[in-house]
Amino acid sequence: MGDGVESIKLEALTLSEGIRQAPVCIIVLGMAGSGKTTFTRSLIQHAQEKFNPYVVNLDPACREVPYAAHVDIRDTVNYREVMKQYQLGPNGGIVTALNMFTTKMAQFAELVRRAGERGHKWCVIDTPGQIEVFTWSASGSIITEGLATMFPTIVVYVMDVQRSVCPTTFMSNMLYACSILYKTRLPFLVALNKIDLQDCSFVLDWMTDFEAFQEAQEEEQSFVSNLTRTMSLTLDTFYENLSTCGVSAKTGVGYAQLLTKILDCVAEYERDYKPVYEKKLQERLAQNAAGPKPVDHVEEDGVAVPLGLGLQDPPPNSGNSVFLMAPGLVPQAAENEEEEDMEEDAKGTAEDQNFHSFVQNHLTAQQSKRDKLQQEQSQP
Numbered sequence: 001m002g003d004g005v006e007s008i009k010l011e012a013l014t015l016s017e018g019i020r021q022a023p024v025c026i027i028v029l030g031m032a033g034s035g036k037t038t039f040t041r042s043l044i045q046h047a048q049e050k051f052n053p054y055v056v057n058l059d060p061a062c063r064e065v066p067y068a069a070h071v072d073i074r075d076t077v078n079y080r081e082v083m084k085q086y087q088l089g090p091n092g093g094i095v096t097a098l099n100m101f102t103t104k105m106a107q108f109a110e111l112v113r114r115a116g117e118r119g120h121k122w123c124v125i126d127t128p129g130q131i132e133v134f135t136w137s138a139s140g141s142i143i144t145e146g147l148a149t150m151f152p153t154i155v156v157y158v159m160d161v162q163r164s165v166c167p168t169t170f171m172s173n174m175l176y177a178c179s180i181l182y183k184t185r186l187p188f189l190v191a192l193n194k195i196d197l198q199d200c201s202f203v204l205d206w207m208t209d210f211e212a213f214q215e216a217q218e219e220e221q222s223f224v225s226n227l228t229r230t231m232s233l234t235l236d237t238f239y240e241n242l243s244t245c246g247v248s249a250k251t252g253v254g255y256a257q258l259l260t261k262i263l264d265c266v267a268e269y270e271r272d273y274k275p276v277y278e279k280k281l282q283e284r285l286a287q288n289a290a291g292p293k294p295v296d297h298v299e300e301d302g303v304a305v306p307l308g309l310g311l312q313d314p315p316p317n318s319g320n321s322v323f324l325m326a327p328g329l330v331p332q333a334a335e336n337e338e339e340e341d342m343e344e345d346a347k348g349t350a351e352d353q354n355f356h357s358f359v360q361n362h363l364t365a366q367q368s369k370r371d372k373l374q375q376e377q378s379q380p
């Protein structure tokens with residue numbers, strides 16, 4: 001392996017060889033405003049002495065972060081510039097910025113590996129405010145999977161307990177957490193945040209006692225609440241795979257227990273998930289070595305089409321009796337000119353008519369004035 005960060009090959013890194021002091025990667029996820037950034041700050045503070053966290057900010061759109069980040073996506077990509085250059089809205093800008101960062105995944109992984117060698121036992125990763133930017137984007141998957149293949153990795157899902165007192169909101173939050181759990185397939189710890197504002201025992205009750213959740217639902221008789229009831233029955237298995245911990249990112253309450261639970265998740269990773277990720281890595285290496293697989297079971301040859309957006313006229317002898325022009329091919333200028341001419345003509349005709357009737361009225365008025373004058377003069 002070369003010394004330069006540029007020379008690193010992602011596939012060359014494995015858990016079993018090459019990485020001796022692999023730092024544990026903790027990916028912090030959560031709905032917008034759930035308190036991810038404050039939680040990250042507090043986690044760093046509480047883990048500093050024992051785990052010397054290496055800190056990564058992957059939110060390109062945040063203005064400030066209340067911690068000193070070792071790696072900050074904003075140093076690599078300016079998301080406002082990305083918005084301007086690619087003419088994107090804020091969400092498109094954030095996704096594209098993350099995609100750009102992901103092209104440097106191998107270098108990023110190498111930085112994390114080196115951090116481990118320098119004594120950072122944990123790597124805490126704060127993610128973008130809009131959760132779907134990370135959880136449903138290709139780059140989010142690449143980062144998560146890439147880290148999980150190389151380092152012990154866990155997910156901490158930050159949930160705002162105060163916002164979750166409504167059973168329907170609670171269920172939406174849980175469904176989201178569930179989808180992330182099944183997508184990432186990593187040890188999953190739910191940090192029930194903001195317990196300084198709201199006691200979190202109700203969440204634990206609802207997760208362990210189906211009837212308690214049903215009772216809470218009783219007042220809501222909407223379609224949504226019926227759906228929520230049904231969903232709560234099916235989420236039982238999901239709850240079994242969850243570890244939860246009440247914390248307050250603001251006051252620091254619950255963090256001692258949180259650190260213990262994180263270590264439990266790391267043990268879970270080593271026991272249940274590491275073999276899966278190692279197998280995945282071996283499969284990918286074998287696939288890469290074999291090269292692209294040709295398509296089999298297809299008996300006919302296809303006709304290749306040029307890729308990209310270049311629109312071309314269909315061949316003149318294509319035999320199409322009906323030909324609808326693609327919008328890009330309509331001769332805009334000629335079409336507009338025609339329209340403009342027609343508009344101009346219509347305008348001209350109306351103006352002519354107006355002018356004629358004005359002249360006519362004027363002549364008529366003049367004539368009647370003259371008649372009147374003549375009449376007056378002819379009278380004795």
Ligand SMILES: Nc1nc2c(ncn2[C@@H]2O[C@H](COP(=O)(O)OP(=O)(O)OP(=O)(O)O)[C@@H](O)[C@H]2O)c(=O)[nH]1
Nearest residue numbers: 032033034035036037038129193194197248249250
């Ligand atoms: N009372 C209380 N407030 C908190 C706690 N954690 C976060 N907050 C507040 O919740 C708000 C959102 O916190 P952030 O840390 O910015 O949340 P975030 O999820 O990173 O937000 P985005 O990245 O913008 O989606 C802020 O006003 C925090 O001060 C907590 O434990 N208790």
